[in-house]
Amino acid sequence: MTSQDKKIAVAIIGSGNIGTDLMIKVLRNARRLRMAAMVGIDPSSEGLARAARMGVATTSEGVEGLMKMDGFGDIGIVFDATSAGAHAHHNSMLQPHGIKVVDLTPAAIGPYVIPVVNLQAHLDAPNINMVTCGGQATIPMVYAVSRIAKVHYAEIVASIASKSAGPGTRANIDEFTETTSRAIAEVGGAQRGKAIIVLNPAEPPLMMRDTVYCLADVDADQKAIADSVKRMVQDVAAYVPGYRLKQEVQFERFDAQHPLNVPGLGRMPGLKVSIFLEVEGAAHYLPSYAGNLDIMTSAALAAAEQQAARLLAADTATV
Incomplete structure (x- = not known):
């Protein structure tokens, strides 16, 4: 791989406000992440339409639709911006594929993570929870x-x-x-x-x-x-x-x-x-008043960037 190619492909499940804001942050600010797919369940959602306009592959068939997409095998990290109830199903579908999951719901299947406090202790966890x-x-x-x-x-x-x-x-x-x-x-x-x-x-x-x-x-x-x-x-x-x-x-x-x-x-x-x-x-x-949503997406992006650095370092070590 060239240095330009050294990014981890990511997908976002949840095309609402949080998922859409996170997608834009990945596209604009990510250093080690490549936006690969936006996943929703409503074909008419604004988030899916915006993703398509920005050149991001989309599916309105949920996590099952994501798993049928051509680029699914390249995805290393998935953000879940849906609900606590839906997250358990999404996680169970993704874990057998070795995909790291960053959970923006309160489901708390994985360890609680605050990037500036304890992220380093959980970089290798298959699922991390961004609390609230x-x-x-x-x-x-x-x-x-x-x-x-x-x-x-x-x-x-x-x-x-x-x-x-x-x-x-x-x-x-x-x-x-x-x-x-x-x-x-x-x-x-x-x-x-x-x-x-x-x-x-x-x-x-x-x-x-x-x-x-x-x-x-x-x-x-x-x-x-x-x-x-x-x-x-x-x-x-x-x-x-x-x-x-x-x-x-x-x-x-x-x-x-x-x-x-x-x-x-x-x-x-x-x-x-x-x-x-x-x-x-x-x-x-x-x-700008929606700092409550911005801090969640910013924290999730910061956590995934460090996860990606770990994944890329591991790939380099095996070459």
Whole structure:
């Protein structure tokens, strides 16, 4: 292969907003990925029509249609941007072919992955789960605190424009809170996690805003935590340019005489850390206020780029 050919062919299942935005990111920004197919189930979907106009092969017959396409044997990575319920079927069909699956639904068949936190540990996993938009935005902040001090409890509130929540997002609301809550603990490092999502109907639509509350050890180093958070914001912004702090990290201490009542843990002393974020979308396909969708597609692209680098390195080693 020439250096120009050294890209991994990818397909996207799901021709809705998330899948279409991801397709455009792959076509415009990918360094190691080649857009091979867009897969849907509605022949009249706008996403399939746009893919065809952009020269991408399409099928409206779902994963079965993808497997019948001429270039299926060349595909190394498939993104699933459908629903948690559909993902199990898609994954079971793809795994026997040795295809890596990047799951943008809350199905969580594979390990939870936040690119800046734990991707390196799961590069060889056959299926990785991108948690949720709220998880991608807030778990890096929980981890930034937990790498400095023990986090007894972390709670995140993700507020997104109602217009940016399509049918798939709304159908997965229950899975969103459950998946994000588990990932706050498993990936973020908190002893206990809780996630809340708010669909804000305001007009004009508001950008994604996220609030992260952590209760750390009462004697935790505030400056070290603030510095850790700022470094992590820079790391996330490397692949989500619209990711930023809205104000300085806030701290409040609760001593043994004035403990905080923590859900599931009772009354306890600690250092309350409050982090306020905004996520502005890149507006590749979706409006800039839809940062909740942009951070998912950006994180999925960042993860797949590193998976592709691993696959290409393995191919080179066998030549």
